[in-house]
Structures are given as C-alpha cells and as structure tokens.
Amino acid sequence: MLKIAVLGCGRIGVMHAANVAAHPRASLAGVYDIIAAAADACGARHGAPVFDTPEEVFASPDVDAVLIASATSTHSDYIEAAVAAGKPVLCEKPIDLDLKRVELCKSRIAGTDLPIMLGFVRRFDPGHRAARQAMLDGEIGDLHQVTIVSRDPGMAPDAYIETSGGIFRDMTIHDFDLARFMLGEEVETVFATGSRLVNPALMDRCNDYDTVVVTMTTASGKQAIITNSRQAVYGYDQRVELFGNKGMVISENHRENQVTRHLNGATNVSAPLLNFFIERYSEAFNAEIGHFVDAVENGVPVEVGFEDGRLALVLAEAAFKSIADGRAVRVSEIG
C-alpha cells in the first residue's frame, strides 16, 4: 500500500483523494488545502489526516508520495519541495503557466531519480490506449495523421478562464500531450488559429480564444490536427483517430448508456455523451493512480514525466506565437 498525500482539495483534488482512498494498492495518507475547510471536508470523508501546511506533508514520515492538485502557481514549488524531501510526485498539469519557471524547476530537480509523473490522464484512457496499441501492433501500418477532437461541454466560469493561462495551456495541453503520445516522434512545427465565437466578450477581455485548430508536423512528415471548442452542447466530445497506410483506428465517444430510441422521424437516437471529465475519464484516473503506484513501488518507468509536461507547455507557447505571427512556428524557436 502506497501512502499518498493529496495537496489541493478542489474539484480535481477531491476526486483524486477518493480514487487514492478506494485504490486497492494505495491509501490516503492525508490531505492539505490552503482553505482549511476544504481540506477538513475531504479528510473527514475518508477518515484521513488533515495537514496544516504543505511543509508538514513533505516532512511527514507517514507520507510515501504526494499528489499535487493545488493551484497551478504552486506546482513547481511543491515539486521542488517533494524532491528535496525524497518523495515521489504525481502532479496535475500544467507544471506552470510560465515556461521559464518550468525550466528553473527542471534545473532544480535535475539528477533526481525519484518518479516525477505528470497527470496527463488521457494517456491512461483504456480506449485511447487500445487504439494506440492497435497502431503499435501494426494494424494500421505507418501512422500518417492523428486527428484529435476535444470539445468541452460548456464554458468554464469566467474566473477560471481569466487565470487559466489561455486555452492552449489549460485545455489543449492535454491534446498536445496526447498527440505526442500517439505520434511517437517529436513535433517540429506548430500552426494554430483561434477564434472567439462562444463568448467573444470574455475572450476579448482575456486575450484568449474559445475555438481553435492546431496543425502540427513531425520531421518525418506525420501530421496531427487538434480541434477544440470550449462548448459542445451535445456533451464532452473526445475522439482520437489514427490514420495510417494500412488502416485507421478510432477511439470513439462514450455515452451515458447504450440505449437507442426509434421514433417518428428519428431513429437510433442515443444517449448524451458522458459529461464531464470526471465521468468520461474515471477509468483513466484510476489507471493513472495504478501506474504511479507501479512506478514508485515496482520501479516501472514513469510513462509521462516532467519533460512531457515541459514539452506540452512548449507546444502551447508555440501555438500562441503561431497565432500572433500568422505562421507555422518551429518548436525549436521556443525551447
């Protein structure tokens, strides 16, 4: 049993705490949140200790590892503290909104052989993984095009958008990582286009976009296309298509149930898509915890590490620059 403490008891931290508590090979070593009431509620739910400060977490001998789900601005500090304390880390994305801070963190933890894992949960989705495995098994031959459609069911609250770092660092970052996971080769150029169609006023105020398309290419010519929208009224649209010279494999959307209706004027009417990421990726979040336990306890190499977190952020930066310049940006221009 790996004793994991969870830092941050917001929506995603609370979910992680529950997953850790229920996991057959992990236990909840305690929780911390800057808002004491949030930590108290979460700890009470699972009968887990509540820490008063992050320092106590890192110092505690009853904590084997930490799961960082606090505000983005704390991620790098906590990673550094955990490494200093010799504790393995599972950290929610992104590492930081500022690539310079990420580089600094990278240099500060350089040389550690502690498992540092990034929470790019989609890598652990059984469907996406099965699609990738089919590709690795040669079913579609050589990969030519990766197409990712990723649309949120609805616009996040204004406050979230205002501090999210922009759509590429907050939302597309998952797709950047997923594209890298599928491409099996580093991205060389990034072209992005962004529009303000869902909530133009908010987007204007934040200098952000709610509707974007990103095209990326690798050295060998593989292409990845990411299509994002902040609002799909039909649900959380999550599709990944891998196209190769011998075939195509698609990880399709998930629905609430497998019921179809056949009525006057419409047939095959199906349930809404699973909504939202906690439901859609529930299996993936659990598998993520399992992989982290394997990494810490069994020495299994971390599948998605600090450098993956950094590179996803580099792609986000490249995307913003691409829109600003109206051109394809080479990743090497960024970092």
Next chain:
Amino acid sequence: MLKIAVLGCGRIGVMHAANVAAHPRASLAGVYDIIAAAADACGARHGAPVFDTPEEVFASPDVDAVLIASATSTHSDYIEAAVAAGKPVLCEKPIDLDLKRVELCKSRIAGTDLPIMLGFVRRFDPGHRAARQAMLDGEIGDLHQVTIVSRDPGMAPDAYIETSGGIFRDMTIHDFDLARFMLGEEVETVFATGSRLVNPALMDRCNDYDTVVVTMTTASGKQAIITNSRQAVYGYDQRVELFGNKGMVISENHRENQVTRHLNGATNVSAPLLNFFIERYSEAFNAEIGHFVDAVENGVPVEVGFEDGRLALVLAEAAFKSIADGRAVRVSEIG
C-alpha cells in the same frame, strides 16, 4: 432484350412496369389492367402498348414473358393461361389465398418447363443476400437461429386488410419465404400467436391480427422467429439476423441518408428508415427482374418458383391453425 408485359397497373404493377422499362436487358411489351384508365396511364408513361384483355396479352407474339401484378384472385388463372400460351411468368405473391386453388393450379401446369417465378423480392435484396452468402461461406458456422423482424410503417387501408386473406397470407408470407431461404431446410413445425393491438376494431371485424410472432423449427432443430407488426411509427423495420455456432450476421435497416445529429440531450440521431417497400427494396425489385431475364434467356434455374409460393402459403395456413388450436402445428398436417 426480353419483352415483358405487365398485368395489373396498381401501385406494385406500375413500379414493375417502370423497372422493366428501365431495365437494360428488358423492355416493356405492354400493360393491361381491368381498369382501362390505369393501364392507359401506365402505358403512356413508357410509350408501351395497352392491351384490352388479358387474352390479348397471352396471344401477342410481341410478348416474350408476363409479369403478373394484378389482384390475387387472378394470379392462378393468369399463370395457367401464360403456361398454356408458352410464356414464362413472374408472379407477385401470393399465388392464391386458397391453398386448394394453388394445388389445382399446380396440377394444371404440371410438367411445364417454362420458368415460373414468384415475386418474393426480399430474396433479391443485396443486404439479405450478402448475409446469406456469409453464412454459405461458413462465416457463422452452422446456422442455429434465424430472426426476422418485419414491421410495416403503418396500417394498410381497411379495404386492403379486408380482402388480404389475413396477415399471414399477405404480410408474413414474405417472411415465411425468407425464413425458408435462410434455413436451407424445410420447416417442420409452426407455432404462431396473434394480437389485436394496432386497430382492434378492424382486426375483430376481419378476424385477423395486426401483431404476430411465429416460431418455426426444422427437423434438425434450427429455429426461425418472425416478429411482425402492421405499424412501426419509426418506419419500415426490416431486419434479418442469422445466428450460428461460429458467429452472427445481421442485415440491418436502411435509412434515408447517413446523416447524424448531435444535440443537447441526444446524440447520433439518425434519419428515418426507408419507407416503404418500393424505396427499401428498390434494388431488390430490379435484381428480381434481372434474375427473371436470366432465367428466361440464359436458362438459369429460377431461384424462387411455384413450389416456393405454395410452401409459403402452407406455412401461412399452419400459422392460422396454430393460433386457432393453441399449439405447434406440423407442416405435414397442412399439405
């Protein structure tokens, strides 16, 4: 070019006439209907001769073959006249509502080697045929269960129902033939149950049923299940499922188009089913004409002949008897 005359210019005769006229290997040698105006309209549409009497059709040297699409009560007479005149026959189902009349017709045309083909059009449906071919190719191993769902989009007019001979002779008869086509073995027992749910008053008056289930078995234990309703508001429901010890193959429904809608609360909303038999089985009706031409011109054995027409009627009779007696009826009890 096979010169085919069409007897009967009602809805189905008009469709057959158009198919014959448009067929690359057939031409419309003329039309006849007891209602002269109907024949005139149909003939004019295709620039084809209009015959004043059936006798003229059978006597005409410009008629190579006849397609009988007139009222059911005339089918046997016309078949006999066509055989006497040496003209091959493609006759709409059923041969007659009265099995005795069918037996008489059978004896009267005994010995002819003219192609006599029955219009069980579903045998020529590309989807149903592809499913059967998969079975013949061994894809599902030994056949165990044939499941046919066949539901009309809406109740036929009262006048039609009143003289149709009952649901088994009029509607299920197609499914009886299709089941025999798929089973590849004769039916031994028939059990039927019937309800009056769509239009109870009409059904009471006609001593008929609008909602029926028929279960049939063969000597080797193969099972066929037919589910019928006179009214499916979502369209013309036509499904055939072949289940065997190595797999299952399904001939699924056809839709107006391949467009799907994804809206607030419902995804994958698909078009209505093709409606009605003229649209749904348009390819099949054309293939039927093609097979008839092959039979007459190239000596290809008729795939669905007089005896198939008689046996389908035997199954219909067995179904009525099964409801009356509340038991499984052996086909050998009927004829």
Next chain:
Amino acid sequence: MLKIAVLGCGRIGVMHAANVAAHPRASLAGVYDIIAAAADACGARHGAPVFDTPEEVFASPDVDAVLIASATSTHSDYIEAAVAAGKPVLCEKPIDLDLKRVELCKSRIAGTDLPIMLGFVRRFDPGHRAARQAMLDGEIGDLHQVTIVSRDPGMAPDAYIETSGGIFRDMTIHDFDLARFMLGEEVETVFATGSRLVNPALMDRCNDYDTVVVTMTTASGKQAIITNSRQAVYGYDQRVELFGNKGMVISENHRENQVTRHLNGATNVSAPLLNFFIERYSEAFNAEIGHFVDAVENGVPVEVGFEDGRLALVLAEAAFKSIADGRAVRVSEIG
C-alpha cells in the same frame, strides 16, 4: 452501514462479497461456505470474519442481513432460517428448482414483513432501466412487443449443466423475470421450443436444451419473445427491445471499449461484447446491493421479491411443459 453476511463463496458469492465490502453504505459482516477454504480465502481478502456454520451467521448479532449465494438446494432453508432469525434476505435466483419446495417456503415465511429480495440483477441494469423508464414516460406509447435476446458466451461446464435444473430454470429465468418487469402485466400463456445444437450429447444426457425460443402473451395481448443460446462466440449477447405504438427503445449490447477499426475489407470493426455477466452487469450488481440497503434501512419497498422469484419459476415450468406437450401452456395450469 448495513452489515451483510454472504453465504456461499463460489464465483458469484465472491463477487457479491467484494461488492458489499466496497459499497459505501454496506459492510461485509462475514462469510460462510461449506468448503472452509473458500470462505477463508474470501474472508481474508476483505478482512471479514469467517463463520463455521450457517447457524452462526443467522445467530450473530453483528449480522444485519444475509446475502444467499450458496447452492440452489440451500436457498429455501436459508431463507426460512433468516426469516426466523429476523434478518432481511437478498437471495440469488432461483429460490429452488422444485416449485413445491418454493410453495412450502412461501407458506413458512408467510406474514413476515422482512425485506426478502431476489437477485434478478438485470432489473438493476442502468440500460435496461433507462429503456423501461422511457416506456413508462410514454415515449413509445402502449407496449406491444418485448423482445429479449440473451445468449451466453459459451457453454457452462458439464457439472453445472447437469444440476442446473435445465435451461429454463437456470438461464431463461432471468429473462422470464425481465419480461415480467417490462410487460407490467402478468403472463397468461407460454409457448416454448427447444433444440440441442451446441452440445447435443450433453443435452440428450440431461434431457435439456441449449437453444430455445419462448413466446409469451398477456391478457391484453402484449407479446414477449425470448431467444436464448448457451453459446454466442462473439460474446455475451444481451439485448432488450421494447416496441410500442409510438416507437421503440432498445437496450443495446455493451462492448469492452469504444474503439473501431477500419481496414482493408472491413470497417467499423468493434470490440467484443463484455464478457461475462460479472463484467456486463457490474453496475447492476452494485445497484442491486444499493436497493437492498434502501429496502432494509429506509423501508423502500423491495422491487423484486419472493413472489417474483416464484413466478419466474412458474414460467420456467410452463416452458418445459410447453415443449413436452407441443402447445401453448396457460400459466394458471402451473400455479
């Protein structure tokens, strides 16, 4: 927290024990099995007490309720003992293979107001329930036909088949209950046909069938069709179709994942069906426990009780009689 003891630590008992242990509103009060090693293993896995005798279970003040998952022949005895001890019961189907024993049990527990719940798990499947709810909400108008396809992925071991009481009491019994659940009206007549196609030698020896079709009707003319096979090589085939005068709703099959392959010669290739009942109905088994807790702790009426268990067995008996007699059997003839 409802403290539930599990009697019987075979495949299904072990699953129930795990579900109870993991349930947020239940705890595993202990386990018992006639094979001590089985009970020990199961108890150890969850840190739960192991009882040496069933009597100890019923006598224990630490047991609030019992879940009976032992051999069928013990069900009635345990139900009676539990009622005598004042403990609510959740009992796996069937109550007994012998209807007389069931009637006796019924009389012995007459008058109890303890919750006695039968484990007809399919009633708790979210898909089946959503389909039924759509019907109750009027989406398909008046129900006309219920079609249940239920095929196991592969033949059970010989030893299981030899003592199962026959396909209708062991396998179809779930479908009998599900049909009653959907019909909302009692079955009046039953017609069944059975074949020996999957393993004829075994079926001959057991005087049983591996491939059956059952047609049932209610007083108002509603029809239910059940199609069973002991072996569907493509997986655990579980479909329920509700057809009414305003539409149709289908609870479709479940697959391992939502990945499709598109290759040379075949498109839309989908994953195998979920296999077997523990995976396919995992949500339902959990919901079943939840309903039992609600019944015991909150006085929610048991949705599927002793009488439902008895009536499903009556339908099984009617089905066997129908095959023997070659006729539709009225349920009132049985009991």
Next chain:
Amino acid sequence: MLKIAVLGCGRIGVMHAANVAAHPRASLAGVYDIIAAAADACGARHGAPVFDTPEEVFASPDVDAVLIASATSTHSDYIEAAVAAGKPVLCEKPIDLDLKRVELCKSRIAGTDLPIMLGFVRRFDPGHRAARQAMLDGEIGDLHQVTIVSRDPGMAPDAYIETSGGIFRDMTIHDFDLARFMLGEEVETVFATGSRLVNPALMDRCNDYDTVVVTMTTASGKQAIITNSRQAVYGYDQRVELFGNKGMVISENHRENQVTRHLNGATNVSAPLLNFFIERYSEAFNAEIGHFVDAVENGVPVEVGFEDGRLALVLAEAAFKSIADGRAVRVSEIG
C-alpha cells in the same frame, strides 16, 4: 428534354453520358472525344451521334447545352466556344490549372447570362445537402467549425498525378468548394501543410504532396479544416461535420451494404466504404444533371457557377503558397 452533348469520353465523361442518357428530363445529343474510338464506343452504347470536332458540337442546332468532361487544358477554350455559340455549359472542375487563364476566360465570357455551371458534384450529395439544410434550419445554431475528411481509396496512376496540377488543384479543390458551400461566408486566410508519405518518390518528382491538412478562416472567425490523403485502404472516406453553438450534424460515410458481422473477437464488422466517386456520389451526379436542366429550362439560378470554380482555384493557389511560405496566406493576396 434538354439535349446535352458531352465533350470528353474518359471515365468521367462516359459516366456523365450515361447519366444524361438515362435522365428523365435530358437526352444525349451526342459525344465527342479527341480519341475517336472512345467517342464511338460511348456514342454507340447510347445510340447517340458522334461528333468529329468540338466545333461541330458547338455549331449543331441539335445540341441545347454542353457538358465539358475533356482534359482540363481544354475547359476554358470550350467554355468560351460554348458561350460564343449561345450554349449553356456544365463543366467539370477545375476550369484550368492556371489562374491567369481562368481570369482571361472570365473576362471573355463576361456579360453572358447563359447558365455556366461547375461540376462540384459534392454540393448535390443528398447527405451533405441534408446536413447543410439542418444547419440552415437552425438545428446547430451558428456554425463554428466545418471539418471535412476526404481520402481517396488509392493513389491515382502516375501519369494522372504528373499532370493533375497538384493535390490542391485536383483533389482538395472539391473540398475547397464544399467548405465554401458550408461556411456561407468567404474564406479569408488559408494555412496548409503537406507531406509525402504514401508515395514519396512520385511526390518528390512532381513536387507535390499526398497527405495534406488545410485550415481556413473567415472574417467572422468560422474555421474549416480539410484533411486529405491519397490513399485510405479502407475505402473512399468522405465525411463532413458541421459544428455550431447549438449542436453538430455529420454527413457520414456510405457503405456497400448494411450488413454487420459479429464474430469471435470482433463485433459490428461492417462493409467496406463505397468505392469510388462514381458509386459514392452516383445520386449526386444525377442530381447535378437535374439541377443543370432546371437552370437551363426553368431559369433556376445556377447554384455553383464560374466564380465558384475560380474561387476554389484561388484557395488551391493559396494553399500551395502557404506551404511554400510556412504561413497563413490571405486569400486577397492571390486574387
């Protein structure tokens, strides 16, 4: 009956001639091809006159209108000749590979009020049209993203590729037009990326691409994404997705039939996609002829005219320039 002459009896000309001959409101006034044998064969098949020169076609009083399906290099000359002769034109895409020649043609036919229609057949596909109509009817609210996947089943012959003008002028041109049709607003910027993955040697030799992605935006921020490949081994992949603020509508792929297979290890195995454009767009080609007849005989405004042909070519030019420059190209830079 509109008497239409067909210029060019290659694969697509032969198909058009057959469609014209079979069309209820058109007749084949004759055919011409630079290879006399090709014209003779095509004319003979339909009993239609064969012209010896294009001049004869334009001069013939028996020709009401012309359908230009000859080599691309002849299109502009023939359009000009037809206009000079007062004959309406239905011309296959593209007008010319050289935008300057197109501009010249435009100036030469300026002022004509003859119907000049371009053969962008996908506009007439019932599925694509139904999707667009759903959008026009407000079903998806405001359009945000148009996603077109268009992949040929296999690489065209080398000789074709070498003279096609490149993938954007030959293949993507259909998608450029379809995107404009769906966007309902002119494209402002074009970004393209191209790879050589299917046949790198051929692509190197022709300085062309076989795998491309194009992203386009309009003034209001609408986005269109086109994904092309010269080779999809699973068939002719033709999908159009319209995404808006109230929903999404998809025109899905078409298959040979509606048969599904369910086997050991794979379920829902479906037929290959319809292959190739003549089968996939057969209804559309017919509807195209119908629209042309309507335009000529009934004065219905041509839905897709010379300017649409020119603008599609402008987008193709912009795409090539975008790859060359590695940036988004404004359409106004081209013409």
